[in-house]
Amino acid sequence: MANEDVNGNNGENNGGTPPAAAVPATDLAARVAEALKPDFEGKLSAALAEIERLKSERATQNETIEARRLELAVAQARHAPVSLNSAQNDIKLHKAVEAVGGPALWHSMTLEQQAAAIGVEGVETKDSEITKFFGAKSSGMAANALAKSDPARYSRLRQIAKLRGIL
Numbered sequence: 001m002a003n004e005d006v007n008g009n010n011g012e013n014n015g016g017t018p019p020a021a022a023v024p025a026t027d028l029a030a031r032v033a034e035a036l037k038p039d040f041e042g043k044l045s046a047a048l049a050e051i052e053r054l055k056s057e058r059a060t061q062n063e064t065i066e067a068r069r070l071e072l073a074v075a076q077a078r079h080a081p082v083s084l085n086s087a088q089n090d091i092k093l094h095k096a097v098e099a100v101g102g103p104a105l106w107h108s109m110t111l112e113q114q115a116a117a118i119g120v121e122g123v124e125t126k127d128s129e130i131t132k133f134f135g136a137k138s139s140g141m142a143a144n145a146l147a148k149s150d151p152a153r154y155s156r157l158r159q160i161a162k163l164r165g166i167l
Helices: 025-036 040-078 086-100 103-108 111-118 127-133 140-149 151-164
Strands: none
Touching: 086 103, 086 111, 086 151, 111 151, 127 140, 127 151, 140 151
16 A cells, blocks of 8 residues: 555556656645635726725716716806795785775775776676685695786786785
């Protein structure tokens, strides 16, 4: 058994190939351990590269967001604020009632005369259109949308609603 090699050939040569040189067990174990050793440095450098990529991506996103915020601020600054002048219109109505001679004379006037007294045009507007925006069963969301999209029309319809007693 002393002359048998690893393959059990008793030192015989198969086909003329020389037998492999014996590798010391400690050298083989060292090479296997080196091959199986985890590549922490490679993984660390890959993770750091990924972090840097994500940081640059985040910086680009932040720049884009900041540019959009600036564009929005500029657009809002250029947009004229919506002024409905509701309080001023109420004061104008009150002064018109006083100028006519009081509420009794005011209510004896026709709607067209009342509208002319306060300077409102379009009194022929239907009640159904006015009650859609003003009154007990009106839509606050529709009134708000009208006030934002067409403040002059909103103000006019509001004054007409006051004249007709809807508000």
